Amino acid sequence: MPPSRPFYITTPIYYVNDRPHIGHCYTTVVADVAARFQRLIRGVGGPPLRGGERAAGTEPSRSDGLPGVFFLTGTDEHADKVVTSAASHGMSPQAWADHNAEEFRKAFAFIGSSHDDFIRTTEPRHKERVTRYVRALMDAGQIYKGDYTGWYDPGQEEYLTETAAREAGYKSAISGRPLVKRTEPCYFFRLSEYQVRLLEHIEGNPAFIQPDARRQEVLGRLRPPAVLNNVPVSRPVTDDPATQWGIRIPGDPAHRLYVWIDALFNYLTAVDTDERRALWPCTVHLIGKDILWFHAVIWPALLMALRACPGYEWVGLPGTVFGHGWWISEGQKMSKSLGNFIDLEKLRAYAGRYGAGALRWYLATQGPLAGNDADFSHAKFVEVYNADLANGIGNSTSRVGNMIEKYFEGRLPAHSPGQDANGRGLRMFPDGGGHRMMDHAGESADTLSATDRIRFDFANNAVALRGGVNLVQFVDQYINVTQPFKVAKQPESSSRDWLATILSDCVESLRVASLLFYPAMPEKMAELWRRWNCNHLRDPDDANSGFVAPLAELAEWGGAYSLRPGTPIRKGDPLFMRADPVEPPP
């Protein structure tokens, strides 16, 4: 039973005034790993090349008719501060946004993101569609003009929330002058009408908000006696240039759409074309936990409202909103005052010394997905790097490749029939007097393939990556037990056959393991495949070119994509050079 729906995953669109740091990179890497796993499972074509975006109508071709994968990221550019920042740099808001959006693009290219599109809220395609949505919601009465009353700071020309005003003693934190209660016209969204429906949907769909602790938090704020109020969705346009940046309310240019509402719609505007509309509803919105309320409450309510508008019947709710946690740095919260922010320069330094794949591996396997915040510590990084990569897949491919060069002139020997059981992974090998099952690769592949049939789950990806690690360990154990290096010294021809069998088993198992590693470390695995002449990618020289078949076929033990006897196997340089724990951090 093939997957029935396309896989559509998003990151938040990032605030363009920020400098890219570990938080942005983490979210993007986790989403990227998920997207790559899905492309692997489905055997679909790759993303557009190296950080560019795909033009509408050029979605990945599908090798076998399975629904495709779409990975979206981008930048949020309509905040007032973009205007003031731009001014302080002597640039126009748009030029400043262009410049900073480019920084994010470069960061994501460096981290190996394979997004299919990069949307910016200042793009015409976004602005036009958002304007249409808002007009539809206004026509339906879901967005209406009312009066906003709040505590206003005349000096700062901004409103404070009731809580913030109270904490400040109803005085301006800047000037110390008293805040004034002020009322002015404003557009509101009727969020209050959706409280019951939201509650029902979240209670009835445990997967809608994840992890579960986050879901409980939202439920706690949605259940009576909590009351959902209508939310302001506009801000006034004045003489201040900062207020002239943004999408105008249709038919009322004195008001512009509040930036958060504008931003949320990006998930929809990016796919609201004839070619892409089938991608909706989105499979999963991956976000940081700070913006959970907007994504788990306001956003679905907006979608419910829009869906009721004529022509928008196709607008369903996303499958999952996943709010991950934060990274801390060397045991301490990151803050600008401490100067311990893990910024792009630091990440580049790590990638420079250990490889981008190693950095992605650390982020993807040690990150704060569910549970507690995670620590980015140099000692931990080196530990994980050495244990999983240098001493794991790196060393194992090295020793196997070396023996094939040494004993078989660098060509994969033929597996002797009847010397092992058929199946996936190394099935059995003599272990003392008994036998031991070695089919972790099969388990991992099954887990993954089942993912889409049931429901997407980040945990399955972690299991699969771990499955690759476990399979490598089994290969190492197998080598220690069968001792091919001793078999090689025995003169009998039967020993020669047994040696061939052992090594071809090792190659086949590592090949399967490498498929499971690919989503986390695409370039490194593509490198291994080039050395071993594995035919997994459409273009062996391009890790992003897409797969020639779905995972179930690629990973089949001894299947159509296993290596034929005689295939050249090059050992090459170590894929992951061992790291010295005492060397100072980069």
Place this chain on the structure above:
RNA sequence: GCCGAGGUAGCUCAGCUGGUUUAGAGCGCUGGAUUCAUAACCCGGAGGUCGGGGGUUCGAGUCCCCCCCUCGGCACCA
């Protein structure tokens, strides 16, 4: 303050509705074996009163009560 999650080996964590053993895994540490490999790999070990106290039970890390500690959320960011 209110609501919620959690405190299990040096570190990161598994342990579902109580009884398969003398509480597990990975990493780290330590002893051994081995040499094909990146001083890697493989095997074994050390070993934590399962936050503290009380209770229920034939029996609790696993249920109840109290206390201590850590963490998260408490919105509309106009």
